[in-house]
Amino acid sequence: MSIDIIRKVPGGKLKIRSCFSRAKGIEKGELFTGISYRATY
Known part of the structure; x- marks a missing residue:
């Protein structure tokens, strides 16, 4: 099982770990x- 944490940052980009x-x-x-x-x- 893997989990991707997706965080929206200013500028509309997505930060994905x-x-x-x-x-x-x-x-x-x-x-x-x-x-x-x-x-x-």
């Missing part, structure tokens, strides 16, 4: 306002 593994499913959600995550498992 990610580590990849084989994805069998994808779960997306929002942790806080402006911070979303995408979990693959």
